[in-house]
Amino acid sequence: MKHARVAYRGAVRETIVVEDQRELLFADGQRAGFDDVVWLPPIEPGTIFALGLNYADHAKELKFTPPERPLVFLKGPNSLVGHNGDSPCPNDAHQMHFECELAAVIGRKGRRIRPAEAYEYVQGYTIANDYAIREYLENYYRPNLRVKNRDFCTPLGPWIVDATDISNPMELGLRSFVNGEMVQDGNTRDMIFGIPELIEYLSEFMTLQPGDLILTGTPHGVRFLQPGDEVVTEIDEIGRLANTIVREPEERKPELAPVIESTQ
Amino acid sequence: MVGSCSCVPINGTVYGVALDVDDPFGAPSDLFTMPPYHRAPKTPVLFIKPRNTFLAHGGSALLPSGLQELEVSAALAVIFSRDTRCVSSQQIQAVIAGYTLALDLSEPGADFFRPPIREKCRDGFLPIGPAIVGGHELPSLDDLVIRLEIDGTEVASFSMNAERIGALIAEVSSFMTFRAGDVLLVSRTPLGPHAGVGSRISALAAGLGRLDCVLERDEEVVL
Numbered sequence: 408m409k410h411a412r413v414a415y416r417g418a419v420r421e422t423i424v425v426e427d428q429r430e431l432l433f434a435d436g437q438r439a440g441f442d443d444v445v446w447l448p449p450i451e452p453g454t455i456f457a458l459g460l461n462y463a464d465h466a467k468e469l470k471f472t473p474p475e476r477p478l479v480f481l482k483g484p485n486s487l488v489g490h491n492g493d494s495p496c497p498n499d500a501h502q503m504h505f506e507c508e509l510a511a512v513i514g515r516k517g518r519r520i521r522p523a524e525a526y527e528y529v530q531g532y533t534i535a536n537d538y539a540i541r542e543y544l545e546n547y548y549r550p551n552l553r554v555k556n557r558d559f560c561t562p563l564g565p566w567i568v569d570a571t572d573i574s575n576p577m578e579l580g581l582r583s584f585v586n587g588e589m590v591q592d593g594n595t596r597d598m599i600f601g602i603p604e605l606i607e608y609l610s611e612f613m614t615l616q617p618g619d620l621i622l623t624g625t626p627h628g629v630r631f632l633q634p635g636d637e638v639v640t641e642i643d644e645i646g647r648l649a650n651t652i653v654r655e656p657e658e659r660k661p662e663l664a665p666v667i668e669s670t671q
Numbered sequence: 672m673v674g675s676c677s678c679v680p681i682n683g684t685v686y687g688v689a690l691d692v693d694d695p696f697g698a699p700s701d702l703f704t705m706p707p708y709h710r711a712p713k714t715p716v717l718f719i720k721p722r723n724t725f726l727a728h729g730g731s732a733l734l735p736s737g738l739q740e741l742e743v744s745a746a747l748a749v750i751f752s753r754d755t756r757c758v759s760s761q762q763i764q765a766v767i768a769g770y771t772l773a774l775d776l777s778e779p780g781a782d783f784f785r786p787p788i789r790e791k792c793r794d795g796f797l798p799i800g801p802a803i804v805g806g807h808e809l810p811s812l813d814d815l816v817i818r819l820e821i822d823g824t825e826v827a828s829f830s831m832n833a834e835r836i837g838a839l840i841a842e843v844s845s846f847m848t849f850r851a852g853d854v855l856l857v858s859r860t861p862l863g864p865h866a867g868v869g870s871r872i873s874a875l876a877a878g879l880g881r882l883d884c885v886l887e888r889d890e891e892v893v894l
Contacts (some may be wrong), residue, residue, distance in 0.1 A: 454721035456788075480786040481719040483684040485848040497846075518794075545712050548689070548786045552717040557846050558756065612735070612793050614723045 411566040413444035446490035453618040455482040461624025490565035495655040502541035506625035507640035513619040522603035531567040593626025683852030724797035733889035744863030745819035745874035746856040760837030769803040772882040798884040829859035
């Protein structure tokens with residue numbers, strides 16, 4: 408089953424996706440068409456983990472030696488945006504690129520999880536597009552938050568597919584398209600650290616909790632984007648996640664920024 | 672105080688600023704000139720302490736076997752009252768709900784090159800509390816001194832600087848939103864002292880009270 412979170416007629420609602428009819432089915436029996444809702448990130452996540460250089464071909468492309476242990480970084484929920492959303496490209500950035508990634512949603516609390524049992528802790532899967540802006544990279548705690556934790560620069564969705572509906576999460580084709588042209592074509596089988604190994608690694612030193620999200624890294628394929636580009640990231644058995652690059656608003660003068668008076 | 676209980680008084684995303692030593696951009700310390708970096712950061716060096724690290728006042732942080740000591744630093748935790756994006760340093764009072772204390776625990780030896788996930792994100796590695804204190808209940812931030820004690824002996828202290836806090840919030844909020852309830856940890860010591868198993872660690876500040884935690888050995892289940 409596929410589960411989405413949408414805004415529909417003034418309310419934020421969780422819904423089941425009836426994909427072949429392009430319809431959403433709400434718990435009260437109401438239905439809505441795909442084009443009648445605003446798609447939100449399908450989960451309000453707890454901790455968001457992301458992987459750098461987790462595909463050998465992508466590491467090579469960026470001229471890095473593949474890491475000996477997972478290169479993990481964290482993101483805040485501010486970074487997420489739903490299907491059909493906009494991601495702002497800063498006006499001085501010329502090296503913004505997409506990263507199509509399989510995202511695993513944790514469904515059970517766990518610590519020191521063995522690889523053989525790791526899949527029991529995964530509730531479902533969705534698609535992430537973990538945009539990066541390469542010229543903002545600095546040589547500390549890389550990739551730094553200015554590269555990877557920008558507002559709305561991590562499209563997620565359109566929905567979560569139950570883990571039981573995915574035949575083999577380590578054998579899924581991933582593709583990205585920019586304005587209809589395929590620019591990335593990989594397979595999750597080429598991950599350096601697969602989902603069981605990532606869950607084992609993280610849960611060795613920290614407790615994973617329901618709602619935690621692991622973005623598992625991206626394969627080969629870098630193309631720099633500009634405002635107006637339509638980017639689609641697609642994963643077999645999950646779906647396709649669409650996003651538009653938009654120009655960031657002209658830099659606001661801070662003294663003009665609206666501040667709502669505190670109600671205290 | 673907004674209330675004091677042995678619970679974690681925050682539930683947002685916790686961002687921390689590392690290496691925020693005096694004038695880090697104008698007069699880099701030796702750390703910034705050492706290889707392989709050679710160059711001081713141009714923007715604040717940020718990290719995230721995820722929710723599994725939150726630990727209430729009086730709690731125990733567990734060291735895994737093989738780890739004898741932790742690096743400990745005290746921090747002022749700034750809690751946001753509203754979604755905050757693109758604010759100027761002069762506007763921060765309107766976006767801050769209050770303050771509390773935090774202890775940022777790390778495995779020693781992080782190389783600063785990659786995000787310190789394994790080093791800083793173990794369960795219980797962010798004691799925070801004891802309670803949120805509203806800004807109006809504190810004297811000026813510039814008079815605030817945060818002290819770090821290990822087993823009752825002061826090992827570090829730093830004074831806060833309202834201007835610097837304003838500058839950090841302005842800089843970070845230029846590219847990301849702090850949501851209402853999110854936290855920014857501000858510390859003014861580059862590298863913390865070390866403390867071993869059995870140590871009692873405390874952060875203290877006039878008006879914010881005292882935050883304690885004890886370092887204990889993790890009795891690992893043998894698999």
